[in-house]
Amino acid sequence: MKPVRLLIIGAGDRGSTYARWAIGQPERARVVGIAEPVEARRTRLAADLGVSADRLFTDWREAAARDRFADAAVVATLDDQHAEPALALAEKGYHLLLEKPMAPREADCERIVAGVKRAGVLLAVGHVLLYTPFTRRLREVVDSGRVGEIVSLDRLEAVGWWHYAHSYVRGNWRNESTSSFLLLTKACHDLDWIRYVMGERCESLASFGSLRHFRRDQKPAAAGDARHCLECSFEPQCPYSAPRLYLTMLGLGWQGWPVSVVTDDPTEENVRAALSTGRYGRCVYESDNDVVDNQVVILRFAGGKTASFTVTAFSEYAFDRKTRLFGTRGCIEGDGVKLRVTDFVTSQTEEIDTGSADPAQVGGHGGGDLALMDAFVSAVAQNSPTPLLSGPDETLESHRMVFAAERARREHRVIDLLR
Ligand SMILES: NC(=O)c1ccc[n+]([C@@H]2O[C@H](COP(=O)([O-])OP(=O)(O)OC[C@H]3O[C@@H](n4cnc5c(N)ncnc54)[C@H](O)[C@@H]3O)[C@@H](O)[C@H]2O)c1
Numbered sequence: 001m002k003p004v005r006l007l008i009i010g011a012g013d014r015g016s017t018y019a020r021w022a023i024g025q026p027e028r029a030r031v032v033g034i035a036e037p038v039e040a041r042r043t044r045l046a047a048d049l050g051v052s053a054d055r056l057f058t059d060w061r062e063a064a065a066r067d068r069f070a071d072a073a074v075v076a077t078l079d080d081q082h083a084e085p086a087l088a089l090a091e092k093g094y095h096l097l098l099e100k101p102m103a104p105r106e107a108d109c110e111r112i113v114a115g116v117k118r119a120g121v122l123l124a125v126g127h128v129l130l131y132t133p134f135t136r137r138l139r140e141v142v143d144s145g146r147v148g149e150i151v152s153l154d155r156l157e158a159v160g161w162w163h164y165a166h167s168y169v170r171g172n173w174r175n176e177s178t179s180s181f182l183l184l185t186k187a188c189h190d191l192d193w194i195r196y197v198m199g200e201r202c203e204s205l206a207s208f209g210s211l212r213h214f215r216r217d218q219k220p221a222a223a224g225d226a227r228h229c230l231e232c233s234f235e236p237q238c239p240y241s242a243p244r245l246y247l248t249m250l251g252l253g254w255q256g257w258p259v260s261v262v263t264d265d266p267t268e269e270n271v272r273a274a275l276s277t278g279r280y281g282r283c284v285y286e287s288d289n290d291v292v293d294n295q296v297v298i299l300r301f302a303g304g305k306t307a308s309f310t311v312t313a314f315s316e317y318a319f320d321r322k323t324r325l326f327g328t329r330g331c332i333e334g335d336g337v338k339l340r341v342t343d344f345v346t347s348q349t350e351e352i353d354t355g356s357a358d359p360a361q362v363g364g365h366g367g368g369d370l371a372l373m374d375a376f377v378s379a380v381a382q383n384s385p386t387p388l389l390s391g392p393d394e395t396l397e398s399h400r401m402v403f404a405a406e407r408a409r410r411e412h413r414v415i416d417l418l419r
Contacts, residue, residue, distance in 0.1 A: 004029045004380045005070040009060045011036035011045045015076030021373040029377045032070050035060040060085040068092045072380045083108040087115040095122040097376045101188045104180045106403045113392040123392045124376045127192045128368030130389045134354040148329030153307040160317025165240040166258045169214045170280050174289035181406050182291040187311050192398035200301040204416045207409040209295025219285035228281045240284040297405045
């Protein structure tokens with residue numbers, strides 16, 4: 001069988017991760033085109049993957065204007081730049097791997113799914129958590145029936161106090177006008193995952209949440225007028241101290257995320273300079289953030305089953321989400337790596353290591369990044385959706401759950417998804 005030919009749209013963090021999967025799988029996939037405006041990203045990836053110069057583009061529109069020259073496209077531009085390339089490339093006959101969320105507006109998600117169906121192409125969305133060894137093993141345990149029927153589920157996305165301050169108070173996802181609401185940017189994975197594991201249709205939901213803490217009126221009096229941590233006398237007592245976070249990591253020899261986001265060249269001098277004036281050194285009570293710092297969603301599934309989901313800033317930084325599943329014959333606890341399965345007949349608990357702890361072994365997102373790529377390439381090679389764990393309809397359903405939950409939060413009401 002010939003290798004699947006891939007066109008990469010957006011050679012940033014995600015696009016390069018998916019593209020580089022092909023390096024180790026030359027018999028299964030080859031990257032034959034890259035569209036990326038940032039020259040350094042485009043040329044570095046092209047050199048590493050051996051893409052010829054006539055298939056390098058500075059904009060997805062140039063690639064889409066050509067006759068189709070690949071079997072599939074990976075669309076990994078930023079969220080509000082998903083719908084147009086996805087629709088144009090589907091119309092050209094490219095199968096699509098589209099990053100999540102499909103789009104920041106529900107109507108665009110619907111347009112994408114309609115366009116994909118009209119074109120008759122495959123659609124995989126970057127819900128990588130479905131594909132991890134952890135989720136696969138969990139589904140095996142659930143499907144085996146050993147804990148009976150799952151009646152309820154509880155999931156916690158513990159963002160972590162410093163991660164929340166970095167990304168959602170000071171960073172790219174802090175404000176809805178420049179990004180989107182937290183449930184979409186951080187937790188659309190989770191509602192999709194809950195839908196997948198419950199294996200039922202969500203019939204109704206409600207949600208509460210607020211920006212409780214990272215506001216001017218919560219600023220400790222001792223912090224006075226300080227706008228940046230480096231000028232604040234309260235900084236040593238503040239849990240959200242920027243110098244403590246970034247300089248401690250740097251002191252330990254770590255120059256990757258999140259330090260690399262503060263400055264491209266993370267020396268101590270550069271980090272201090274960035275913190276003294278830049279947004280990553282800003283007081284968390286004096287930022288222009290407006291996304292919630294805590295939110296809960298409660299969900300009712302077909303047959304009267306229930307689930308709850310919490311996303312919070314006020315936690316330890318966790319490797320992965322924590323989930324508990326409650327069945328009629330047993331229950332399961334999981335942390336993204338290990339499962340603890342308790343049997344109600346024997347009262348015995350078995351601990352199962354799903355082998356997803358080490359990113360160096362399994363890749364990013366607990367192995368989900370590489371496993372999604374593997375499934376997508378298989379699906380394209382077979383021209384069949386079978387290897388994909390969720391298709392256009394399921395993905396649209398879970399995006400609709402996310403938009404509905406946010407509406408429920410804003411409007412203080414229960415939303416019936418069957419209407
Ligand atoms: N599945 C996951 O778990 C996961 C994790 C992180 C991010 N994401 C999503 O992946 C997407 C990409 O995120 P990222 O972190 O890689 O961002 P990024 O900024 O690193 O990459 C986006 C790339 O798109 C390029 N681009 C901009 N305009 C373009 C155009 N007209 N044509 C072609 N390329 C263009 C940018 O130059 C950039 O290199 C986002 O939608 C994000 O929400 C998903």
